[in-house]
Amino acid sequence: MDLIPQPWHWMVLGLVLIIFEIFLPSFTALWFGVGACVVAVLLWIFPGLSIEIQFISWIILSIAFTVLWFKFLKPLARDKTKAGLAREAILGQVGIIIAIPLVEHTGVVRFTIPLLGTDEWRCRSQQELTVGDRVTVVDILGNELIVTKI
Numbered sequence: 001m002d003l004i005p006q007p008w009h010w011m012v013l014g015l016v017l018i019i020f021e022i023f024l025p026s027f028t029a030l031w032f033g034v035g036a037c038v039v040a041v042l043l044w045i046f047p048g049l050s051i052e053i054q055f056i057s058w059i060i061l062s063i064a065f066t067v068l069w070f071k072f073l074k075p076l077a078r079d080k081t082k083a084g085l086a087r088e089a090i091l092g093q094v095g096i097i098i099a100i101p102l103v104e105h106t107g108v109v110r111f112t113i114p115l116l117g118t119d120e121w122r123c124r125s126q127q128e129l130t131v132g133d134r135v136t137v138v139d140i141l142g143n144e145l146i147v148t149k150i
Contacts, residue, residue: 005054010040027069035062090115090137090145097133097147101125106144109135123147 017033039058043049049057093111098120101107106122107129115121123145129135135147 005043005051007040007044010036010043010054010058014040027074028066031065031069032058032062034065035059087140090140093137094150095121095135095137095147097123097129097131097135100129100131109137109145109147121145125149 014033014036017029017036019033021027021030021033035058038061039054042057043054093115095109095111097107098110099108101124106124108120109123110120113119122143123135124141125135125147127149129147129149134150136150137145138148139146
């Protein structure tokens with residue numbers, strides 16, 4: 001008894017691989033599933049394809065989809081935010097003093113754009129500051145920013 005793959009065989013294989021991708025962290029099984037679905041469509045359009053051509057097509061399509069994903073599409077989808085990079089996201093930012101830092105207390109600096117979820121931060125400075133001074137962030141000390149007057 002010879003197994004002659006039908007288009008629905010390839011479609012089921014493709015859908016199983018696509019669903020299996022839920023359990024894998026990479027998109028590799030997804031592209032093999034998409035390749036199987038494309039072979040199903042090809043076999044539906046050209047019913048006389050031999051089993052060798054079907055498997056070779058599936059392998060070539062799967063590898064091509066995988067390479068295209070990792071080489072061209074995945075780099076475009078990278079998160080370009082600075083989330084998780086608190087120090088790099090805050091250093092050099094410019095804000096305005098809204099509460100003066102005193103010797104034993106911290107002041108408050110406000111930024112025009114929220115930094116890491118808030119637009120107001122506690123700050124310290126070694127310089128004399130007044131309300132309304134523009135400052136830049138030079139360092140981070142715990143949850144407080146070290147600022148200097150511009």
